[in-house]
Amino acid sequence: MAQILKKVVGHESQIQMLLQALEQQRFPSTLLFVGQSGIGKKLVAQGFIQYLVCEKDRGCGSCPACLRVENGQSESFLHITPESGVIRVDKAREIISFISLQNPGKARIILIEDAQLMNEQTANALLKSLEEPPERTYFILLVPSIASVLPTIRSRAQVVRFGALPLAQLEKISQIKEEWILKSAQGSVELAEQLQNEDLSLLRQRSLDIWVDLLEGAPERAIETVKELVKDRQGALQVCRIWQQLLRDSGYYRHGVHEVIHKDFVHLIQRLADYSDSVLGTLGVEAYGLEQDIRGNLDRSLAFENYLYQSQNVFQTDTEARHE
Ligand SMILES: [Zn+2]
Structure with missing residues (x-):
């Protein structure tokens, strides 16, 4: 009443x-x-x-x-x-x-x-x-x-x-505390609630860990993980979105903006932020392309595998150029 x-x-x-x-x-x-x-x-x-x-x-x-x-x-x-x-x-x-x-x-x-x-x-x-x-x-x-x-x-x-609802209001309505969720929800309670479920938390964790593997020169392990995560289309789209956010976060971080979405992965963001704008830009654009491919029903495993190998190459080329 x-x-x-x-x-x-x-x-x-x-x-x-x-x-x-x-x-x-x-x-x-x-x-x-x-x-x-x-x-x-x-x-x-x-x-x-x-x-x-x-x-x-x-x-x-x-x-x-x-x-x-x-x-x-x-x-x-x-x-x-x-x-x-x-x-x-x-x-x-x-x-x-x-x-x-x-x-x-x-x-x-x-x-x-x-x-x-x-x-x-x-x-x-x-x-x-x-x-x-x-x-x-x-x-x-x-x-x-x-x-x-x-x-x-x-x-x-x-x-x-x-x-869209400001963060404080979103937090008040949804009772959600995790900052990455509030920031990813684009001012929508509905989206925040979807993001909160445990499966997604784990998926986020694992899809960010993939980049750690990649930076440590273990693409095989990264690919093995990604194949599990993208078995269903919804999961694949989530992975794309998280990666897009990660790359955007890293680009911002590189330019001194430390207010990032995935704050708890700042160790990873710092490492990515060491790469050039062009590297981060390329990977970001490709991550949007990847999302398009998934929406267009391309073979998910293959699309993600290609993306990760390409990213690995981009990192290597950049590192070699810096050492010359
Ligand atoms: Zn009345």
Whole structure:
């Protein structure tokens, strides 16, 4: 039993702006909440849904209407989510029938998660409702980026942009303490929670150890380890990401920026930072190329093996050049 809006951490200016619109009775009928997933857009939306349906005052959080929103049982609120990665036209029909029901004097809200996944047919079916919704009918659409939304939808909505959460807020919401996780999560609670699981911790450890092996001239051991780590695609993509971060960390470190993501591997970062910008740059670019290859379903073991041998060569060439 609670006022959902009070649970939101951050996004003060966006909330303030919308509260003001409510006060002045000009709350937009179609809202587009833009921002990466896991930062609290949905919670803000649910908070305002309470405001809109509340039987007492200002989304009190305790009247029956507010409670039903919190429990996901509100007859005034339709929650649309994608199925198998798409929002098909039958959802548009569901929405249209929902808003055509008689509901005198009460608000009706449609929350569409991942609205960028509406196909064109769905979007077209909704255009008229989005443009001229019946009285006291509100649409809130959640999307990761403005570019992902069809222009026809975009032009009919008021856009509210949500930024990534600062580290301190991320830490507060997720209760996660490990610095590398907070820094890798790009301001998203969802991503931080994914990163926290133990398997990933171990995977990070081992994928960074690979570079220690490589620097110590033991590429065979490095390759043996990597083959185990990249047996599944998800693991392979994680390894790519961790390596990209490591190389970026090393580049920063080289230029005196010591605030790095993988602080507990600073011994490794220091060693890498001894190499030239060109070496680190090449390896970094190649690590992004590697990620593309994995996404393109290339043979994972082979792609990683090639990457590590190439890296080994780049290190050797650089070392020889320095000794000449
Ligand atoms: Zn209430």
